[in-house]
Amino acid sequence: MDFSFPGHGYSSHTYRSPDGRFSFSSATYRGSFPPRQGGAYSNPMVSMLQTLQTILTDISNPHDHQPPDHHVQPHGQSSSTSPRQHSSEQEDLRHDEFPDVFRHLSGRGGPSPVAPMGQMESLAEYVSRLHRRYPRVLSRPPIDHDIDSLLDSVRRTAEFPNHGLILSALLRDIAEMQNHGRFGDAVYSREALDEVIAQLGQQDEQRGGPPPASPTAIQSLPTKKIDVHMMDSDGKAECAICKDQAELGTEVTVLPCEHWFHFDCIEVWLSRHDTCPNCRQSIGSARSFTNSTRSPGEGTRDHPISVPASPEQPSPERRRRRSSPFSRSSLSSRSGRRSLSRTTTNSPTQETAPRSRRSSRSEGLRGGITGWVWSRFGGSSS
């Protein structure tokens, strides 16, 4: 949320780690707060929070459409027209004693970095209240991926201009948080910031786990096509990572321990940890399996697999079929190189079912505005 009030010596910064896994914000109040003179605080955050609380309180009481009793403070105009009343309201909002409702929304303070979703319940609740309160705006089916138009319409339709502004900021914040898969990373106290930093220190990706395999070793792994011997007694073969059925003739990557996986699946794992997902054997430790005279990427030639039901038809220019839901676009250079030394079949057995990014099942599980927010900004990125 970009609260920028240059005239008031207040600034807010968001830090994000280069890989995008962490982000946190800091707010800085420059200068000193004046002693309470007529109760007029110049801290813009206070009036902002107050307004936000007003909105949320308002929204929480759908039957009470009365405008809020107290004066809504426009940002940056803290010299109030009713200083006395203002003073009494802000009595409880001094320093970091933020209203509970805001703490609820922003509080990363919780000690559990492994369970970020807890925050979502309350956010979802607020969003659904927003939805009830501003149905015209929020129920409009999103057509494109431009959140700004949505925010603009919120801004225009809200009863109070300030409400609209803050609502849109709130929505943007939700979008922002969802985009990075973290919730409530904003911190509003030194202690909370320290806590977050301490947590980040403990969250090291490679903590305790085996080191990754080298990209070369991963690229050099031989491949073969699924044959009848690789299927179980039910005539099925399953990639142990994505748990998808691998059809007869699907090209898979074989590890030295002879366990096989979709290349795209195993590549993600091996570039984190050099262990077989089934037996934990390293791919670097048993090189004897791979023929040293062979150049990388010619596995199919060295391990020819005859598949009686589907005679091979050379079609070298055909790109390898996407055979895993864990595909990464960054693999394109590899695909290009490898495709030169491969043949693929056109047999129907190689066909895999069309994939959607999200299964229909998970689509179906998400409904309403929270589902929409989630699907737009949540786990659909790959």
Added chain:
Amino acid sequence: MGSQKRIAKELSELTASPPDGITVTLLDEANLYEWKVLMEGPEGSPYQGGIFQIRLVLPTEYPFKPPTVSFATKIYHPNVTNDDKGSMCLGMLRPDEWKPSSKIGAVLEFARQLLAEPMPDDAIEGRIAEQYKNDNKRYDEIAREWTRKHANKT
């Protein structure tokens, strides 16, 4: 993201044929990554007769990163933190032991097995582990008492 497909698959499998004494649901049906698990205390253990609510949280990188398992119901056990988090320390979920081929069902069955047979040498609550080893009768009493008090099915 590919993880959703696998998670949805595992969820439907576990719903269709749940393991013994284990029931899974989504905490929020819009969120595949947080599960509410009801686990019956294994027979013959001091947890017998109790129903324990467990929160299973899957990272977005699942299955490349392990899920976490925590007890929402208070439980007296050497391998579950005796605090408001109730984190369960499962060997197979540690970063150096996690394998992406492990399924959620296996994790939950392992967790239930750990209720039947605590692993005091791998404990997270040292005091309870000591008691389990040295004064098993007392451990049994307290665990039973907590089960009656906190994990009572009603």
